[in-house]
Structures are given as C-alpha cells and as structure tokens.
C-alpha cells in the first residue's frame with residue numbers, strides 16, 4: 001500500500017478541478033459572445049432560486065440581453081437581471097395604460113383590477129426598481145434582495161387581485177414574467 005500516493009491523489013484532484021475552473025473563469029471573453037461565466041451563474045442561481053425559475057429560464061434570459069455581453073462577473077449579471085426586470089415592468093405598465101385607455105375602465109371588474117395593478121406597477125417602476133438597482137450596483141446585496149422581493153410581491157399582488165375575485169387576469173403572463181425576473185435578480189445577487 002502506498003499511502004503517500006493515495007494522499008497525494010486525493011488532494012490533487014480537487015486542486016486540478018480548482019485550477020481548471022480558474023482557467024475557465026479567467027478565459028478572455030470572446031467579442032460579441034456572452035461571457036463564459038453565464039452557465040456557472042445560471043447553475044448557481046437556479047440552485048439558490050427555491051424553484052422560482054429554472055436554469056433554462058436564466059440561460060435564455062441572460063443570453064437574450066445585449067448587456068450580458070459586457071458582464072464581467074456575477075455582480076454584473078445580477079445588474080443585468082435588475083435592468084431586465086425594470087424594462088419588463090415598464091412595458092407592462094405601458095400595456096396596462098393602453099388597456100385602460102382602450103376603455104377597460106373602473107366600471108368593470110377587469111378595469112378595477114387593472115387600476116389596482118397600475119398603482120402597483122407604478123411603485124415598481126418609479127420607486128422600487130431604481131432603489132434595487134442602486135443597491136445592487138453598490139454591492140449592498142442584502143438591501144438589493146429585499147428591494148427586489150418587494151418588486152416580486154407587487155407582481156404577485158396584482159395577480160392576487162384577479163384571483164380573489166375570480167376574474168381572468170389580462171396581465172397574468174406579465175405578472176409571472178416580472179416575478180421570475182425579480183427572483184432571478186435576487187438569486188444572482190445572492191451568489192454575487
């Protein structure tokens with residue numbers, strides 16, 4: 001029995017893995033391509049997500065954003081997700097405005113719900129998301145995660161309005177998308 005060999009191989013393997021991981025993470029980015037840390041980030045984020053989104057959602061979301069190309073680390077990717085959530089909420093707010101302007105007004109249950117969601121999305125777009133971005137950008141991840149949690153709650157609150165009144169939600173898909181993006185940003189901030 002060569003116990004020296006056994007000892008050496010058990011330490012050599014983790015070292016080798018560490019070395020390979022380091023080389024891979026340090027590989028220079030290829031111009032115009034998403035950085036190599038995206039698959040690692042999505043694996044970690046999905047594991048930290050508590051099942052609120054999948055690794056596939058993370059990959060397709062981050063690969064779908066041009067900002068991902070310039071991201072150097074997990075903190076940058078968290079910021080990309082924050083910005084995607086802001087863009088999403090802004091688009092949904094505009095969609096709600098359009099529905100309300102097109103005559104879905106407070107005289108109908110759907111209109112009442114949309115008015116309630118309009119207020120929730122207004123807070124997300126103008127109050128929470130700017131605060132969340134500043135927190136994540138400053139590396140105040142605890143504040144950032146709490147803030148993004150409020151964004152996700154507003155999306156859930158909009159959806160709950162319709163569910164509780166058994167009215168079909170005209171923004172079900174949008175509420176789901178915002179909740180998922182906020183959860184993605186939270187998970188990325190938690191591994192940043």
Ligand SMILES: *[C@@H]1O[C@H](CO)[C@@H](O)[C@H](O)[C@H]1NC(C)=O
Nearest residue numbers: 061087088091092177178181
């Ligand atoms: C909002 O997010 C969803 C899910 O990521 C995406 O499919 C949709 O295109 C986004 N919409 C906008 C306007 O960003």
